[in-house]
Amino acid sequence: MKNILIKNARVIDPKNQFDEITDVYISSRKIAGIGTAPENFNAQQTIEADKLWLIPGIVDLSARLREPGLEQKADIETETCAAASAGITTLCIPPDTDPVIDEPAVVELILRKAKLAKKSHVFTLGALTAKLKGERLSEMASLKDAGCVGVSNARNAINNPLILRRAFEYASTHNITVFIEPHDKHLSEGGCAHEGAIASRLGLNAIPYAAETAPIAQILELIRDTDIRVHFGRLSCARSIELINEAKACGLKVSADVAAHQLHLTEMDISSFNSQYHVIPPLRTQRDMEALRQGLAQGIISSICSDHQPHEIDAKLAPFPATEPGMSSIETLLPLTLKLVESGDLNLNTAIASITCNPARILGLNTGHLALGQAANLCLIDPEKEWTFSTDTMLSHGKNTAFSGWNFRGKVIKTLLEGRCIYSNE
């Protein structure tokens, strides 16, 4: 492998509390030096990085690549290409593929495809219960051996609290983190919008706050006095953040993330029945959006993920309630995160941490930072570059975004995966 020298970049590494303009030396796919060249270093490639930022490769906690099962929407190759263009080098797939990730063979299939695509380190969550049905436990130990970094029932709620409790205990036995997308099936039945003035006006079936907060409260009670690690993903309500904060104060090992679009959009956005804003959990109020931003700034929510859900065009071409929820959002994760720095809601260090070392820690992966000897997963950003996001230039196979036409500042120039350039925009 080539020896690469990245010159004069502003190296931002929140985990190691490093933020300086310096040179980075890459050798044998690893970071061989920061500031000082390793012995006998002979650069075969030099990247001039004046005025650019160098951050760890981005880690995305939740991206649905649609393979296997829904290849008409997207596949591992197209979506990891899109991820690379957005500075992402590590991503995690929830288990609700078809077939469900509840046996090692499915894990192997996904990992093999990802390896062939060579664009990203792909990890999977295993199913918490067989077929995600909430009835029998999955073979969590085998799934862990096959490479799953956690277990989850995705958006399929487990209705029986006894099964839920046992699933937690079994996961804990094998030291596996449980990932929860809190979502009560009955409280949100048929719903497609936040229960509030807009849904009432538009006559849309509503999803109340309790559809998210009741399961969180239930789970927090179930895991009291245990040492289970639980991660709550895709939060949307102000009250959820209070619950997580209280649980942390009690010493529970809980963490939380939020989807980037929840930090920028509210229920008002659906008022023209635009199906691109149809997401689950639904876009909530301005107050909730501000609470989510604050929760991030205060560290109660530690990560921002893309919650990437690419769709084929037809999936969104119907009356609002009949469309499929979700947004193709892998390419807007970094821009939407940087926008929070621009608006003063987050400082740069927290923003970068929330998409690099924090999600890596939740996944139990030694990545998302730039220490010596680390794999050279890197992202070079031009922080001043102003650009307009557009469906025309999206690489994801799903063009279902609500952000087409938004202007952003800060664009990915290069992405390196283990020292290999997987994306370059020059």
Added chain:
Amino acid sequence: MDALIQRAHGCARAVICVHLHFLLKGGYKVVNKPTRRTDDIIGKDLWNIQLDDNGQLKHFLTIEGLGTNILNQILDTAESFAGVNESVKKVPLLRGKTIVNLFFEASTRTRTTFELAAKRLSADVLNMNISASATSKGETLLDTLRNLEAMQTDMFVVRHADSGTAHFIANHVAPHIRVLNAGDGRHAHPTQAMLDMFTIRRNKGADFGKLRVAIVGDIMHSRVARSQIHALNTLNTGEVRVVGPKTLIPKDIESMGVNVFHNLTDGIKDADVVIMLRLQKERMQGALLPSEQEYFQLYGLTEERFALAKPDAIVMHPGPINRGVEIESSVADGDRSVILDQVTYGIAVRMAVMSMTLGGNVGSNEAANHQETK
């Protein structure tokens, strides 16, 4: 009076909140994205898609966003057609036009009045009843549309179980085609609301400002109620009330400019107009109500309760009526019931909306002239 003031405050607050929200969001994003964004949020699609460049009605999808002038124009035009209905039954305004009644939800009554309205305007009418199961996905809905478009139709009258369907169709049809919403999910049923306004105007005069209107029953699932609320408020009605148990009142409905009552006797006290809504039997299943008996006991309109309204109050119902569930027979058939008038006026109002959207410049005057020359 307090209630009136309270409502006015409620209205103003809602408006201010909405504007404030846009300002905040706009203000925050203005730096990066100047105009387009705000249009998206306000829902240009939703409110302006109905009007052409001259501010004339192009589609009729929802009352929301239409001005008092348009609503009055509809009522005036309907007034002239009401005469047509009585004497000469047919006018040639839409001769050569093809109107398709596209009903994805079963309905005989509404479809019939649309059909009659179209025929009295001399249009050709095609009835399409498409069961929801045949079009569970949007692509087939669009396919259906494309096929009908190819038959050179001029107007779709659409009823569908999903809120927002009429907007979706209006957004996707060829530019010359007009769309008329005959009910979309729980969202809107604007022609029903306009025939109700027409009925109120005929009985109570054109000054809605002095009126207190109570809408009673299942507000949650009612597209009729939502459209009525918008229409009443656009026509500056003194007070609009909604009455029902908490399970049937949608959240934050006050923001639409209504006062909420959970008790019928309080809710209809001194009302000028009482609108009873139909109670669907399936509401007992979803644990929204315990039984029809208890509902009638608490929210059924009896002679005794109706006596609490103004002595000259009228009672309305969009039909079909569940006698003994939401209303007592003697009230439904009584002197102050205008329920059958509503049905009659429905044809005139639908003729008005069809002629205004499809007839280009056809206004109330022209329609009136037709009547005179006959």
